[in-house]
Amino acid sequence: MSAAPDPSDWIDDGVIPPRRLPGEMEAALAYIADALGHVVYTRWTLAAIRRRHPSLADAKTAHPAVMRLLLDHPAAIEYWDRGRVRTVAGDDAPTPQVVLQRVLHTHRRRFRHASDAVVPVSTGEPEREPAAPPTLSRPLVAWLARAGRFAAVTSATNTLGVGDDAQAVALFLRDRASRSPHTLRAYRAELRRLVAWCDTRQLGPLSDLTRHDLLAYRQALRQPAQDAPADAHRKVSEATQSRALAVIASLFRYWTETGFLTANPAAGLVRGGRSRAGFVPQRMLPPALLAACDAWVAETSPGEDALVAARRRAIWTLYRYAGVRLVELVWSDDAHLPKLDVDPIGTHEQWTLHVLGKGRKPRAIPLPAVCVPVLRTYRQLRGLPPQPPPFEQAALIHGLKGGSLKGSGLYDEVKAIFVAAADRLAKTDHAGAARLRQASPHWLRHGYARALVVDHQVPLPAAQALLGHASVQTTAAYAKTDLSQLRTFVDATFAAPAGPGGPSRSGS
Template structure:
């Protein structure tokens, strides 16, 4: 059990994150779980319970003990890095209010881990995936629906939650679409004619009334379509096409960005289209096609051109 004072501090911190921190509900929930686990560790580590004053006395050895404990119970380096980030944020927040020095916590080194590079589909594989999902259902309108969703992922770079979050009021799609992504971040994405046609074909065939306040994409019984269905139809399609397990809905979004970059797209423009808060997130795509980057460098860099 976490001491009441720490529990209250944790709840106030989470409420502030949700209200003004710009974090998504899922991020706030994950931060809460990470810090609650850390505080529970302190209770056990100290033996006699830990109150709010204990946070101000945290040492580097305390942090190392907690991290060793987390790794021993199977937490990956990546997950531990996220947990440490949450703990640092919480401790810094408490330090501002309680007036202690949080240096020991903030100076704790983040575990090293290799960033997983996106695994995009080849252009012909992405097109084949979109074409194949339409043929996997006996009800014609559901095939059009699945095809429309995948076309939005690949043609507009939407997250699966963003595509399935579209409402009846968003239809028919225009030349651009206003999307509210992670943390409520707003962006405008252009909608290709092929995506507009795919969604329009689905909307015309859908047997349900697509009212403004209802989900645009419907399940068989009329409720909102869930992401698991799209994952399943892609699993079936990739089995037919002989594609690897990495051919997921999110891979369609990666493919959108990668293929744009390979065609000479500007990295910052792609960042805006994807809704990434940081350019470093988008820069993961630069490792996908080094040959293409070298071509751009050699063709445009003044020194390279002079040689």
């Protein structure tokens, strides 16, 4: 990007149809501020304050930092920098061109330079190129670059609009696995395993496989052939078998739903009920250890930046009380999630967290009141309104170097809390400290689920909706973690009646 970009050279792909930014700098900054839902660059003077607010007292309430600066300076500038609003004297602020350049770079998935857009000859309107799919290795792409007899390449129902398996696999990985590097790595590994098996049997491409072929693959996972090459197929554990079949079933289901395949040969390949029935979550923290983490998070370290501490508390609060997966707090430019909204009910405010779950399914999670002051403080220190306005598009958790905090950064923040709390407990509770050091953010999700299902006996369909589980059997598995509750139910059901005759006995 140039040092002084011409705003009209940039295209907003976040609206339909895409449109160019206004040519005037002030109008372009106002357009971007309206599109993103937060301050971008605003120059304040006393005259501008009087035009905007009915009194100076109202202005001081709305813009305290600006009013303090205007006591000693002719102008004050509010501008967006690295996920927060900064307020400085007019002479100390960067130029509007520099701020515009930084914001366009931060939101480069939405705002693109005209030279990067594809302009069809017929209309002259810019179109956004499709997002680059996750990369595949060259040998895998070469093997997949074919279309089998069941691929509806030229059919109008092929909504993927691709002509071979390589492109269809890439889009599958982008849509179903790209948000988590761990999921993406696992999906690629299982695709390579299936391709290696097909290659040794001279089968393929994948869109040519029949149901008989996939059932044979399932059998091969369970009982590898004696003459199979070691690098093509090895005996795998039951968990790996389940994962391998789940990935393949997901791929063929995706291809069928998008019209790339005429039929789904993997239907019924996975007996999901049995695998889910055996799921018993074990990795969660007892209340005492969670309380130790809460206490450490609530404290303020001497000399620590207030915004850094507030961000850590916000991250901990959302994982602790919303039960989200790690990647569900990672900002998505195309979906503009996760985000917060507030529904005022009388004198109370009901806060809701909206996230993008597995399969890119949006989910709304009501937040308890304990989250509200933490999130308000964090937003205020960022320079955002305490209460999120409608259509705000600022990243929920900002990165200290700009943009949003990614999955690895979120993981590190929560992990640091576990380690710090463990260090404090090391002398008095060695076992508890060791367990805290083993913990990961997903343990908080397990704890949230257990609190719903076991501690408060939330109906399973409601708990399933809050957790975003595809199957209610997964949600029900948390009831297995506490036998004492089942014992209470049994005792209450078959309680002995009071009386001199002692406990009654039912008929044989």
